[in-house]
Amino acid sequence: MKVAFLGLGVMGYPMAGHLAKVGHQVTVYNRTSSKAEKWSKEHGGKAVPTPKAAAGDAEIVFACVGNDDDLRSVTIGADGAFAGMAKDSLFIDHTTASADVARELGGIAADRGLNFLDAPVSGGQAGAENGKLTVMVGGEQPAFDRAKPVIDSYAKSCVLMGPVGSGQLTKMVNQICIAGLVQGLSEAVNFGQKAGLDIAKVVEVISKGAAQSWQMENRALTMADGKFEFGFAVDWMRKDLGICLNEATRNGARLPVTALVDQFYAQIQARGGRHWDTSSLIHLLQKP
Incomplete structure (x- = not known):
């Protein structure tokens, strides 16, 4: 298929590399054009200067940018992707953004005769590189049926959750879970260290039982060693938790632990850890 990817x-x-690898013709756009040129040299696709130009002959346009405003900037306006897309083509947004912006852009797309899916992902950089992402999707069934075989090139799971906005709401649930897990794991690892235990042995044992989690298996040992220069940045987690807390204010859900962990991440930012991995919560315990 002819596809476009906005945001590298x-x-x-x-x-985008996985899409090219399985044989799709990929046109890319990135705000920093040098990165788009680098990608096109590496994968054989085409780099263009605007989202509109990228979307011009694409059957599916993908986006993975930073936040709500970034998403609006690549979709609407004279140079936005929507201006270049043909009727009945499909826009798939992989950004972690608000459900509000998903519904807003879904409505604009529908008015233009376009299809729209909000499809945030989980799995981090490693999941993207290994083609093992989890994709949670909001939209209509026919659009999802068109999208899934293409998304499968970089996903281990891709599930339609409900109408537009449902993908973003599901990602919020994901981030709420992670916030609590990482704080609990931070306290547990710090406790084990203070108790004089061998953390590697502790993790080997308890990860086979009810305490097991992805965070434990992939982050416990680096947390124990105080290593955070990798992974999903604290700045991005705070952005995501802000979205969760705003949505909770709207729907009446109580998120006391999430709100507390969000403030802990603010303290990490104040320590200069804006780009540290989210597992850096333990830093507040190891060095109070």
Whole structure:
């Protein structure tokens, strides 16, 4: 298929690469054009200067950018993707953004005769590079049926959750879970260290039982060693948790632990850890 990919960050760059690898004709756009040129040299696709130009002959346009405003900037306006897309073509947004912006852009797309899916992902940079992402999708069934075989090139799971906005709401649930897990794991690892235990042995044992989690298996040992210069940045997690807290204010859900962990991440930012991995919560315990 002829597809376009807008946004070549740590997630979008390898995701677009998987699309090219399985044989799709990929046109890319990135705000920093040098990265788009680098991608096109590496994968054989074409780099263009605007989202509109990227979307011009694409059957599907993918996006993975930073936030709500970034998403609006690549979709609407004279140079936005919507201006270049043909009727009945499909826009798939992999950005972690608000459900509000998904519904807003879904409505604009529908008015233009376009299809829209909000499809945030989980799995981090490693999941993107290895083609093992989890994709949670909001939209209509026919559009999802068109999208899924293409998304499968970089996903281990891709599930339609409900109408437009449902993908973003599901991603919020994901981030709420992670916030609590990482804080609990931070306290547990710090406790084990204070108790004089061998953390590697502790993790080997308890990861086979009810305490097991992805965070434990992939982050516990680096947390114990105080290593955070990798992974999903604290700045991005705070952005995501802000979305969760705003949505909770709207729907009446109580998120006391999430709100507390969000403030802990603010303290990490104040320590200069804006780009540290989210597992850096333990830093507040190891060095109070």
